[in-house]
Amino acid sequence: xxxxxxxxxxxxxxxxxxxxxxxxxxxxxxxxxxxxxxxxxxxxxxxxxxxxxxxxxxxxxxxxxxxxxxxxxxxxxxxxxxxxxxxxxxxxxxxxxxxxxxxxxxxxxxxxxxxxxxxxxxxxxxxxxxxxxxxxxxxxxxxxxxxxxxxxxxxxxxxxxxxxxxxxxxxxxxxxxxxxxxxxxxxxxxxxxxxxxxxxxxxxxxxxxxxxxxxxxxxxxxxxxxxxxxxxxxxxxxxxxxxxxxxxxxxxxxxxxxxxxxxxxxxxxxxxxxxxxxxxxxxxxxxxxx
Numbered sequence: 630x631x632x633x634x635x636x637x638x639x640x641x642x643x644x645x646x647x648x649x650x651x652x653x654x655x656x657x658x659x660x661x662x663x664x665x666x667x668x669x670x671x672x673x674x675x676x677x678x679x680x681x682x683x684x685x686x687x688x689x690x691x692x693x694x695x696x697x698x699x700x701x702x703x704x705x706x707x708x709x710x711x712x713x714x715x716x717x718x719x720x721x722x723x724x725x726x727x728x729x730x731x732x733x734x735x736x737x738x739x740x741x742x743x744x745x746x747x748x749x750x751x752x753x754x755x756x757x758x759x760x761x762x763x764x765x766x767x768x769x770x771x772x773x774x775x776x777x778x779x780x781x782x783x784x785x786x787x788x789x790x791x792x793x794x795x796x797x798x799x800x801x802x803x804x805x806x807x808x809x810x811x812x813x814x815x816x817x818x819x820x821x822x823x824x825x826x827x828x829x830x831x832x833x834x835x836x837x838x839x840x841x842x843x844x845x846x847x848x849x850x851x852x853x854x855x856x857x858x859x860x861x862x863x864x865x866x867x868x869x870x871x872x873x874x875x876x877x878x879x880x881x882x883x884x885x886x887x888x889x890x891x892x893x894x895x896x897x898x899x900x901x902x903x904x905x906x907x908x909x910x911x912x913x914x915x916x917x918x919x
Contacts, residue, residue, distance in 0.1 A: 631911045632918070633858075634837060634867045635897070636661040636785075638689055638757070640678075641668030645876035647677050649894045653872040654684050657898035658906055660915040663689035663757050666742035667698050667714075669878075675749045685915035687755035687783070688746050690739050690772065692762050693717055699741035704734040714738075718762045725767045736771050743779055754916035757785035761843075764821040773832045783916045784829055785867065786836040787843050788822035791815055793860045794844040803848055815844040835919050842869030847889040854896040858905055865919065872897055 637650045640662040647670055653659035664674060664686055678684055694714055697704050701712030706729065709715045716724060724730040746753050756776050757763065763772045764787065776784050795815065798808055822840075829836050841857050842849070849857075849870060857868065873879060873890030880887055896902060906913065 631861050631863055631909065632865045632914045633861060633906070633911050634661050634865065634914055634916060635659045635870060636663060636687075636757075636867055637870050637872055638663050638759070639665055639668070639871060639873075640686070640689070641665040641671040641674040643668070643873070643876060643878045643882070644670045644673050645879050646670070646873035646890065647674045649873035649890060651677050651681065653870075653894055653897040654681055658903060658913055659684075659870070659872065659897055660913050661685040661687065661754070663687045663755070664746055664751070664753075665689045665691055665759065666745045667691055667695040669695075671745075671749075675751065683915065685754040685917050686746075686751050687757060687781075687916065688743050688753045689757060689759050690742060690763055691759035692721060692735065692738065693760050697738050697741070698745050699738045704738045706731045706734045707738060718760050718765060721762065722765050722767075725765065732767065732771065735768060736775070739771060739775055743775060743781075747779070753779070753781050755783035755785065756781055757787075761787050761818045761822070764818060764825055766821070766824075769825050769828060773828060773834065776834055777832060783835045783919055784825075785840070786822050786826045786829060787840050787869070788819050788826060789815060789840050789843040790860075791819055791844065794841060794857070797853060797856045797860070798844045798848060801848060801853060807847075811844060811846065811848065818843055837867040837919075838864040839866040840869070841866060846871065847886055849889070849893045849896055851896045851899050851902060854902055855905055858902070858909055858911065861909070861911060865914070870897060
């Protein structure tokens with residue numbers, strides 16, 4: 630049987646993102662979301678989700694942007710002069726190798742984010758990383774430790790079947806430079822994520838058997854989503870997405886996904902996509918079903 634978890638990242642980033650995620654669940658195929666505990670719209674995300682028992686909620690662990698949940702004074706190696714998280718995964722990885730980042734600060738901040746979600750009345754079903762930071766070799770064991778401490782059974786493993794997803798990306802009409810950039814990121818994240826699957830199994834944790842959405846981050850529309858659905862094999866697959874509505878608040882954050890979120894929302898709620906899921910015999914599930 631083909632079973633699919635459709636998970637939206639960045640729940641709590643902005644109210645327009647929250648509204649898009651709820652719409653994608655209420656009217657489309659989205660089944661799960663990952664909460665950004667230090668997002669400016671975290672409380673709005675919690676309130677928005679209350680009436681949707683079929684929407685499983687996890688924690689989107691963030692070390693790259695916004696104010697730390699634990700407080701800047703407690704994690705000085707992770708913050709800039711303004712007291713904000715600022716390191717991209719690449720810069721964070723380099724800083725870890727150079728021992729300019731203290732692992733106890735990472736552990737303290739990630740624990741604080743998980744605790745904040747529990748304190749909001751949510752029992753997280755899964756953990757994943759903002760910008761896939763949790764696949765870094767030094768951070769993965771910390772995430773596994775936290776998952777076991779808080780009895781969170783599932784952790785995302787973003788090791789994508791690139792032999793399937795990259796040809797789909799390159800057949801699209803997007804600019805070649807953008808496709809090259811996305812391909813490099815997909816290769817890098819998948820390479821780091823491949824050892825994670827064995828680590829999770831050894832720790833008694835679960836993850837879907839397959840993962841999509843990495844190569845198509847920022848490129849997910851009705852056509853590409855339809856093609857990805859046709860590629861799903863028997864077993865459990867996670868499809869990562871980033872739906873949302875356009876807004877001035879979202880634009881102020883910048884980033885490559887600003888315009889793409891609205892396109893993803895259209896795809897996730899398109900009638901033809903829902904019909905395709907049914908025709909392909911795909912059962913939509915969330916992380917509670919694992």
